[in-house]
Amino acid sequence: MSSNTVYSFFGAVEKSFDKAAKFTKWDHGVLEQIKQCNSVYRMHFPVKIGENVEVVKAYRVQHSHHKTPCKGGIRFSTSVNLDEVMALAALMTYKCAIVNVPFGGAKGGISIDPKKYSAYDLEKITRRYTSELIKKNFIGPGTDVPAPDYGTGEREMAWILDTYMTMRPGEIDALGCVTGKPITQGGVRGRREATGLGVFYGIRQVCNIPELMKKLGLSTGVEGKRVIVQGLGNVGYHAAKFFREGGSKVICLAEHDGAVYNEKGLNEEEVFQHKKKTGSIKDFPGAKNIASSNEALELECDILIPAALENVINGDNAPRIKTKIIGEAANGPLTPEADEVFISKGILVVPDMYLNAGGVTVSYFEWLKNLSHVRYGRMEKRFTENLNTHILGTIEELTTKRVSEREREFIMHGPDEIDLVYSGLEETMMAATNEIMNCWKSNPDIPDMRTAAYVVAINKVATSYAELGIFP
Numbered sequence: 163m164s165s166n167t168v169y170s171f172f173g174a175v176e177k178s179f180d181k182a183a184k185f186t187k188w189d190h191g192v193l194e195q196i197k198q199c200n201s202v203y204r205m206h207f208p209v210k211i212g213e214n215v216e217v218v219k220a221y222r223v224q225h226s227h228h229k230t231p232c233k234g235g236i237r238f239s240t241s242v243n244l245d246e247v248m249a250l251a252a253l254m255t256y257k258c259a260i261v262n263v264p265f266g267g268a269k270g271g272i273s274i275d276p277k278k279y280s281a282y283d284l285e286k287i288t289r290r291y292t293s294e295l296i297k298k299n300f301i302g303p304g305t306d307v308p309a310p311d312y313g314t315g316e317r318e319m320a321w322i323l324d325t326y327m328t329m330r331p332g333e334i335d336a337l338g339c340v341t342g343k344p345i346t347q348g349g350v351r352g353r354r355e356a357t358g359l360g361v362f363y364g365i366r367q368v369c370n371i372p373e374l375m376k377k378l379g380l381s382t383g384v385e386g387k388r389v390i391v392q393g394l395g396n397v398g399y400h401a402a403k404f405f406r407e408g409g410s411k412v413i414c415l416a417e418h419d420g421a422v423y424n425e426k427g428l429n430e431e432e433v434f435q436h437k438k439k440t441g442s443i444k445d446f447p448g449a450k451n452i453a454s455s456n457e458a459l460e461l462e463c464d465i466l467i468p469a470a471l472e473n474v475i476n477g478d479n480a481p482r483i484k485t486k487i488i489g490e491a492a493n494g495p496l497t498p499e500a501d502e503v504f505i506s507k508g509i510l511v512v513p514d515m516y517l518n519a520g521g522v523t524v525s526y527f528e529w530l531k532n533l534s535h536v537r538y539g540r541m542e543k544r545f546t547e548n549l550n551t552h553i554l555g556t557i558e559e560l561t562t563k564r565v566s567e568r569e570r571e572f573i574m575h576g577p578d579e580i581d582l583v584y585s586g587l588e589e590t591m592m593a594a595t596n597e598i599m600n601c602w603k604s605n606p607d608i609p610d611m612r613t614a615a616y617v618v619a620i621n622k623v624a625t626s627y628a629e630l631g632i633f634p
C-alpha cells in the first residue's frame with residue numbers, strides 16, 4: 163500500500179475473508195451475508211462540558227446475528243470512525259466462532275480523546291451513549307453485550323451497567339448487559355488480564371509444535387525466547403508479564419513516545435512504575451532508549467507482539483521486520499500487504515482474531531456467571547477439598563506413607579473462581595490452536611495461519627446459517 167492511499171480497515175478484513183473463502187465450499191450468497199455488517203447505528207448526541215455544549219459522535223455496529231447476543235468492546239479514541247468500528251465488529255464474529263464463544267460480533271466506539279476529559283465528563287458521555295443504545299435496543303444481556311476496549315476499562319463498564327439498571331429496573335439478568343465490570347459489580351476474576359494471558363497461552367501452544375518451530379529455526383517452547391512487546395496498555399502489560407513468568411526474555415517494551423531495550427530482559431511492572439513516575443517509558447535505568455515505537459518493531463527478536471493499534475505493520479515497514487513469529491495481540495496490527503511479505507519471508511503470523519480472543523472468552527465466563535447469579539467455585543470448592551482430604555487420608559492409611567506438605571496443599575485444593583477461569587481460558591486457547599493447525603495441515607494450499615483461522619470461522623458461521631435456514 164502506498165502511503166497516500168486511504169487505508170480501509172474493513173476493506174482489509176474483507177480481503178482476508180475473500181482469501182480464505184476460496185478454501186471453503188459455501189455458496190457465494192451465504193459468504194456475502196457473513197461478510198456484511200447486519201446493523202449499523204451511528205449517532206450524534208449533545209453533552210454539556212463546562213459552559214459549552216459538545217456534539218459527540220459515536221457508533222455501535224452489530225456484524226452478525228447468527229448467534230445472539232452480539233458481543234464486542236467499546237473504544238474511546240479520536241481515531242474511531244465507522245470503517246474501524248465495522249472492521250472490529252467483523253473481527254469479533256470470527257473471533258467468537260474460532261474460540262466457540264456463542265455470540266455474534268459487535269463493536270462500539272466514541273470519537274473522543276478520553277485524556278482530555280475529567281472523570282465527571284467522561285461519566286456523562288458514557289451514560290448518554292448507553293441511554294442511546296438502550297433506546298434503540300442495541301444493548302441488553304440477550305441482545306448486545308459491550309465490554310472494554312482501547313481507552314475504556316472497568317470504570318466505564320460500571321457506568322454502563324448502572325445506566326442500564328436505572329432504565330430497566332427489575333430486570334433480573336441486568337448484570338449480564340455488559341462485561342469487564344469491577345469484581346464488586348458482577349465482574350469475574352481474571353477478566354482484566356485475560357487478553358494478555360490468552361496471547362501467552364496461544365503463542366505457547368504454537369511454540370510447542372516441534373515441526374513448526376523447526377521450520378522457523380527455533381527451539382520448542384517459550385523458555386528463553388526473546389520477545390518485543392509494542393504497547394504497555396492492559397493487553398501488552400499482561401502479555402509481557404506472562405511471557406516473563408513463562409521463562410521468556412522481554413528484551414524491548416515500546417510505547418507511542420519511544421521504547422526501552424535490555425538484552426537481559428525487562429520487568430514490565432518496573433517499567434510501568436517508571437513510566438507512571440516520569441511520564442515516559444524512556445530513560446529506564448539499565449536499559450537503552452529507542453527513539454520511536456516503529457524502530458522497536460524492526461529490532462531482531464524471536465517473538466514480536468504488537469499490542470497497540472491497527473495498521474502498525476504494513477507494506478512499507480514489513481520488509482524490515484526481523485522476527486520469526488508475530489503474535490497479533492492488537493486487532494488488525496498487520497495489513498494484508500504485510501501478510502504477503504511475511505508469507506514470502508517465512509515469518510509466522512499468529513492472527514488477532516484467534517490470538518487476542520482471551521478477552522471475549524473470559525467475558526463469556528463473566529456473562530454466564532451473571533446469568534447464573536453465583537460465583538464460580540462457590541458450590542464445589544469445599545466439597546472438592548473434603549473429598550480430596552478423604553481420598554488422600556485413605557491412600558496414606560493404606561500405604562502408611564505421608565505426602566509432603568507442599569503436595570498435600572496442591573492435591574487438596576478445591577477450585578477458586580480464578581483457577582476455573584484460567585483453566586477454562588487455557589483449554590479454550592489450546593483447543594482453538596489445534597483446530598486452526600489441523601485445518602492448515604489438511605489443506606497445504608492454505609498459505610498462512612490467518613487464512614486457516616478464517617476458514618475455521620467461516621465454516622462455523624456458515625454452518626449456523628445452513629442449519630437455521632434463511633428466512634424467506
Ligand code: GLU
Pocket residue numbers: 233234235236307308309310311312341493518519521522523525
Ligand atoms: N474488546 C475486546 C476484544 O476486542 C473484548 C471484547 C469482549 O470482551 O466482548 O476482543
